[in-house]
Structures are given as C-alpha cells and as structure tokens.
Amino acid sequence: MTVGGDTVTEVVRLSWKDVRDRVHGRVLDGTYAPGDRLPRDEDLAEEFGCARSTVQRAMQDLSLSGIVERRRKGGTRVRRDPVTRATLDIPITRNEVENRGAVYGYRLIGLTTEAVPPPVTAKFEMAGSEEMLRVRALHLADGHPFVFEDRWVSLRTVPEILEIDLAAQSANEWLVRNKPYTRCDLRFYAMNADAETAAILETGEGAALMVIERTTWIGLDPITSVKAVTAPGYEILTRS
Known part of the structure; x- marks a missing residue:
C-alpha cells in the first residue's frame, strides 16, 4: 500500500486457526517430529507476530485434536502416538x-x-x-x-x-x-x-x-x- 508516495507494509494479524494450521503443517512435514518439544508459547507468539493468547488457543485445539500434548511445567510436545479425531465445528x-x-x-x-x-x-x-x-x-x-x-x-x-x-x-x-x-x-x-x-x-x-x-x-x-x-x-x- 502506498501513502503519500511511501510504501507502507500492512501487518496482517494471524488468527488462532492460522497459527494452529502453521504448527500442524510443521508436524506434518517433520519439522516437529513425534516426541519433539515445541517452542514456548511466547516464542511462537513473537515469531508469528500475534498475542500469546492466540498461540494458547491454537495449542488447545491441537491438543484436543490429539496432535500435541500439553503439560503444566512440561511444555508442549508432539504426541508420539497421534490420536486421529474427526473435528466438528458448531455449524450456523x-x-x-x-x-x-x-x-x-x-x-x-x-x-x-x-x-x-x-x-x-x-x-x-x-x-x-x-x-x-x-x-x-x-x-x-x-x-x-x-x-x-x-x-x-x-x-x-x-x-x-x-x-x-x-x-x-x-x-x-x-x-x-x-x-x-x-x-x-x-x-x-x-x-x-x-x-x-x-x-x-x-x-x-x-x-x-x-x-x-x-x-x-x-x-x-x-x-x-x-x-x-x-x-x-x-x-x-x-x-x-
């Protein structure tokens, strides 16, 4: 976008679903292997340029889907035995x-x-x-x-x-x-x-x-x- 002759870069805030999909993509392509510990929520928030709460919501969904497991003081790890679940969003x-x-x-x-x-x-x-x-x-x-x-x-x-x-x-x-x-x-x-x-x-x-x-x-x-x-x-x- 150009304002007064200067180019301004628009900052796009990621939603929790965007963060979830990016982290899940890294699991699927092997960047995060089974058993690997994921970066801290605050580190991912800094990397993705979003709020920590956004990362937490994304991780909660990945945990509920059986992709990762989260433990208090133990961080977040990719499950060694991922659980396959069908996900149903509440429809309008x-x-x-x-x-x-x-x-x-x-x-x-x-x-x-x-x-x-x-x-x-x-x-x-x-x-x-x-x-x-x-x-x-x-x-x-x-x-x-x-x-x-x-x-x-x-x-x-x-x-x-x-x-x-x-x-x-x-x-x-x-x-x-x-x-x-x-x-x-x-x-x-x-x-x-x-x-x-x-x-x-x-x-x-x-x-x-x-x-x-x-x-x-x-x-x-x-x-x-x-x-x-x-x-x-x-x-x-x-x-x-």
Whole structure:
C-alpha cells in the first residue's frame, strides 16, 4: 500500500486457526517430529507476530485434536502416538441450508425463562438448578422443516442475549458468532418422533430422526445446551 508516495507494509494479524494450521503443517512435514518439544508459547507468539493468547488457543485445539500434548511445567510436545479425531465445528444452520442451494427460513416457536430441569442440569454438570432462557425454534430449507432446536441459554454467562431479537435472528447464529467456547460436549443419537415433534417437522409420528445434542462452556461457566432434532434426510459431513 502506498501513502503519500511511501510504501507502507500492512501487518496482517494471524488468527488462532492460522497459527494452529502453521504448527500442524510443521508436524506434518517433520519439522516437529513425534516426541519433539515445541517452542514456548511466547516464542511462537513473537515469531508469528500475534498475542500469546492466540498461540494458547491454537495449542488447545491441537491438543484436543490429539496432535500435541500439553503439560503444566512440561511444555508442549508432539504426541508420539497421534490420536486421529474427526473435528466438528458448531455449524450456523443458515449456512448449512444455503450451502445446499436452498432458501433459509426461521421461525421462533417459544421464548421463556424457566428453571432448568434435572436432565439439562446434569448436562451442564451443575450442582443445582437456575433460571435460564429457553428458546424453541425451527429452521427451514425452501420452506420445509430442516432442524428443530430446543435450547437453554445461561443468563448468568450470556445476559446480553436478552437484548437480541430472537424472532429475527436465531440463537444458533448469534451464539456461534458472539460467544466462543472452551469446551463442547457433543452427542448423537436416534429417536422416534413423538406427536409434537412429528407435527413440527412435518413427518410421521414414530419416524426415525437423528438428534444432535451440544453443550458448551467458557471455562467452568455454562453457555448453552441445545437438543437439535433433524428432519429426515439430514446429513453431516466432517473433514480432518
């Protein structure tokens, strides 16, 4: 870029994903061999010109993916026996629909503040119940049901969600864009549609449906727990 006749070099800040991919690339090309100790986070931050917290987030992801192992006072090493895991980012349902070439639609079904029931309390690993925002919503593709979600959002951790018009924007989209998490528990299972779910998803009662449950935290604080029931024909693709 030229300013007043002088050439100015633009500084591009790396994201944690950029740092993760660069370190992973060095593992793949043998720069960092199995068992090797990696440079300190602060040294990598200086090399990449980014914040130390950016490197820490990248290393956390590599650790969760089974590429490296981190030990307090022991530094970070490349695993001698790397664990292969499929990685699933939390999708924005609007993008899922539009990436299929369909027109996205959204309908808010219910929005209440309720005491969290015991099954959801257990998912959050909380000692007792508390009031959270419950959001029930339907995502559509070309006007047809795509995903029905029953979601609980912690008002203690995410009080600002009360300022969001959840009739216009889905909690899914807002949370993915605005509330990064440090831990995600993910569960898949099948269920037979009860009368209410069958009516919402416009399918037959007793139909086999795939359910995706996600619960996220930031540190030890709960963010959200959602039960997403998918319409027949829903597919998931993961790449590693």
